[in-house]
Amino acid sequence: MAIKLENVGIAVRDLEEAIAFFTDLGLTVIGRDTVSGEWTDTAVGLDGNHAKIAMLQTPDGHGQLELFEYIHPEAIESHPTRPNDIGMHRVAFSVDDIDKALAIAAKHGCHPLRGVATYGDVYKLTYLRGPSGILVMLAERLQKD
Numbered sequence: 001m002a003i004k005l006e007n008v009g010i011a012v013r014d015l016e017e018a019i020a021f022f023t024d025l026g027l028t029v030i031g032r033d034t035v036s037g038e039w040t041d042t043a044v045g046l047d048g049n050h051a052k053i054a055m056l057q058t059p060d061g062h063g064q065l066e067l068f069e070y071i072h073p074e075a076i077e078s079h080p081t082r083p084n085d086i087g088m089h090r091v092a093f094s095v096d097d098i099d100k101a102l103a104i105a106a107k108h109g110c111h112p113l114r115g116v117a118t119y120g121d122v123y124k125l126t127y128l129r130g131p132s133g134i135l136v137m138l139a140e141r142l143q144k145d
Contacts, residue, residue, distance in 0.1 A: 007055065007064035008091055012132040015052050015069035021108045021131045022065060025093065025101060027056040030064075034071075048072045058093070065091065080133035083113075090127065090135035098124050098140035105130070105138075118142070 012018040019029060036050035050072040056065045069075070081089050095101040098116060105111070105128055112126040119125060125139040 007066045009066040009068065010091070010132075010134055011075060012067050012069055012134070013075065014131065015054060015067055017108075018067050018069075018131040018134075019054055019056070021105070021110065022056050022067070024104045024107065025095075026059050027065065028059070029054055030057045031055040036072075046073055063093075080129065081135050083127060083135065090137050092137035092139065095138050095140050098126070098138055101138050101140075102126070102128075105136075110136070 010018070023029060032052075032054045034050070034052050036048075040049040040051075041047055051068045051070050053066060053068045056067065057063065081087075083089065093101075102112065102116070108131065110128050110130050112128050114126075116124055116126045121142055123139045123141060125137060127135055127137050130136040
């Protein structure tokens with residue numbers, strides 16, 4: 001059986017805010033829609049499911065994020081995920097310049113949880129809190145190919 005990761009879905013408070021953050025980091029919006037109806041109720045498992053969605057793609061064409069803002073049922077606020085919480089926990093991106101990526105994130109009020117670390121001589125990396133409290137890891141490979 002063949003298997004391929006299709007995308008990572010993230011519910012957000014404000015779709016436009018999340019799109020602005022991720023497109024500033026370099027992703028491209030490849031589709032937008034508002035979905036509702038019996039098929040979404042069945043697929044998602046929520047009665048009256050109604051959401052605004054946007055599909056974003058990484059510049060290399062391999063990674064996709066599906067962002068969705070619920071219209072109905074009302075979105076449920078939860079505590080921000082911590083790095084050691086069980087379950088879905090962060091989205092990670094390789095960047096070619098972590099300082100530039102952090103400057104872009106800062107324009108959106110998003111800053112490292114603690115700082116930028118160096119993992120051996122392989123990566124400079126950090127976790128930051130993105131829009132809607134999303135944990136985002138940014139990593140710059142130190143030894144370029």
